[in-house]
Amino acid sequence: MSAALDRAVRQVVADGLCSGCGACTLLDAGLTMQPSTAGFLRPVRTGPATSGPADVRTFDRTCPGRTVRAQRTTGSRRHDVLGPVAGCWEAWATDPELRRQGSSGGVLSALQAWLVETGQVVASTAAAAAREPRTTVAVTITTRQEALAAAGSRYAPVAVCAQASALEPGTSTVGKPCEVAALRALVGHGEQSPLLLSFFCAGTPSAHATGQVLAQLGVDADEPLTELWYRGRGWPGRFTARTRSGREVSTSYEESWGSTLGRAVQWRCKICPDGIGESADITAGDLWHADEHGYPVFTESDGVSALVARTPRGLDVVRRAIEAGVIGARPVDPDTVAGVQPLQRARRQTLAGRLAGARLAGARVPRFRGFGLLRLALADLRASVRTARGTFRRVRRGAAREA
Template sequence: MSGPGLDDRVRAVVDSGRCSGCGACTLLDDGLSMRLTPEGYLRPERVGASTATNDAPAAFDRACPGRVVRAQRPDGSRRHPILGPVAGCWEAAATDPELRLRGSSGGVLTALSSWLVANGEAVATLGAAADRDEPRRTVPVVIRSRREALDAAGSRYAPVAVASHPAALDPAAATVGKPCEIAALRALASSEPAPLLLSFFCAGTPSARSTDAMLDQLGVDEPLDDLWYRGRGWPGRFTARGRSGREWSASYDESWGGTLGPTVQWRCKICPDGVGESSDITAGDFWRSDERGYPVFTETDGFSALVARTPRGLDVVQRAVEAGVLTVRPIDPDEVAGVQPLQRNRRTTLAGRLTGARLAGARLPRYRGFGLVRLSLSTARTSVRTARGTFRRVRAGAADGS
């Protein structure tokens, strides 16, 4: 027996291409579970009897990123048009050289995950890591030690539903998740103590099939012992290690730019928040850039852009610095936006993309408070071209990731 109205709401989001695969809806009903579709994306499926309460549909309407995403304006922060709320902004890196090396940029989230557990501020940190049995897939993991934080270090450019884990709303824990997951958890926790929420700059979720395609291109011909997409250097290489110890790898530009990135799902391409503004703390790459302002992917020591968004997040960062966990240099948020062209361009042209998709008949989430129309005025010509291109693709039936 399905929950009162919940199944219909979930199905409408999935069928219209608005699902991000965050998994938060499964927290409302134990009979829902996240499953990979044939296209390689995570989507909720009913696998058992419903446990949904009568208020589950309203909670879903409030929290599902496929229905609504709200810009955040927490007390103690100022709002940046690209980065969202900012209470503090730094160039940062983990002081522990192994944590920094393993991390995708400066190892900041890995260092915080380890430190929060070690000093007793969190009973655990929830994150994502390679599936031990099948490393080409990614699963939520609970981190309770430095060793487990190291094992989970590095970006995972693959579907994972951290917000589906039962610990995702544990107020005694910390959760590291994609921006959509953190937005959903923030909304669900609005009436109760929330875990410390950490996020990262996100370019979108590729299909799991693109990881398989990458392995095929590299000629991987044996079961895997490990697979990492980045880290172990900055930006790091896509690397697969077979059970024999043999390794295959490709550069970040080859893997993300050539194979993984082109399969990012449709919902991510209409995302207003790739910078995790619903979090307490967000980290991302603080790229070195060329004369055009575009990132340079030469291997070097990693640096993170670190943004505290709430007083709670600011307090955590300041104490982590005092404890010697992080080394930081204050920077202007404009510096971060300047070396994140994807996030900058996506937000400033999103109004055009949404207009084109809507005119073509696509059903879209509601985005509240982002000022997208105002931002589009700074890139009017590009926004118009984006609207036209999106209109053509959606009309051609390509609102599934193109």
């Protein structure tokens, strides 16, 4: 039956709908995630098949390139932009080192460190730099020091779902929204399921984009690096690399993301209904200071996270972390958070138009259920129509054909 799963996987990849999450490799041990020529991670058959008919059906309901369902959770209310909200805070790690290393207040890193060191979870799966720091890999965190080492955003392909430990009871996983959506579809809700944490995500850039930023900074592709971080070590922090010779180069977050990394995001991310991690128990993101037009101001300062509990389980963890002094927090209105996330707001409000334009141009799109996309589109019909036209033209030029 592996042939049926292989066909389904190949179709998602060929349609440009693979997010590179790695969840399909949990269904068949003969599939592994490998770099593609376009610089993304894609599933490849590298060993004998272990899947059966049930795995094909599971793939169809869990692969983010096939289906994503909006979450409806007991004890939370649904916000048009932020999804389920059981509690919302302005938050930061009280540990100064974790706060500085993290991308926006170090909250997720602080929670991971606290959860593993107090035995509430046996391990946490997350993303971190590989030994060759141009590459990002999934790692297992069991100590505060490992949480500290993994702190900070990694704007590069990584398949956290490809780690079997991400499914184990008594663990936690920090993943991109697509990864968490796939895991939620696989494990459901329950005290024995892994605790799922996520973050606000603008998409996964090609690995080649990291090389392009380094080249702009005068670092050759074959020059050995000892460290590379995209953000953190300040807020928002700078894209910084250190070579083995001791040379350090850097550029601002606004320049690295805005000029290069953000332009190299894969097609599936551009039609994502959930850049805010609504399938998680807990989600964190930047609570930017905003200018008079509501757009983020990237002046360096102490990091602050928008922290959203989405489930009763997540709400309990956050409350206990605050009581334990692990994180500092003040309640904040969800509308305030949505107001300083213009990209997430605009993407969700115009997504119906983007999907319509892609389909009219002949591209396949996933099934997105329960997000209220049509209602959001009708609130600004002119913007939705403009988005549909632009997407139609881009898809006709081949924007959805990357691998």
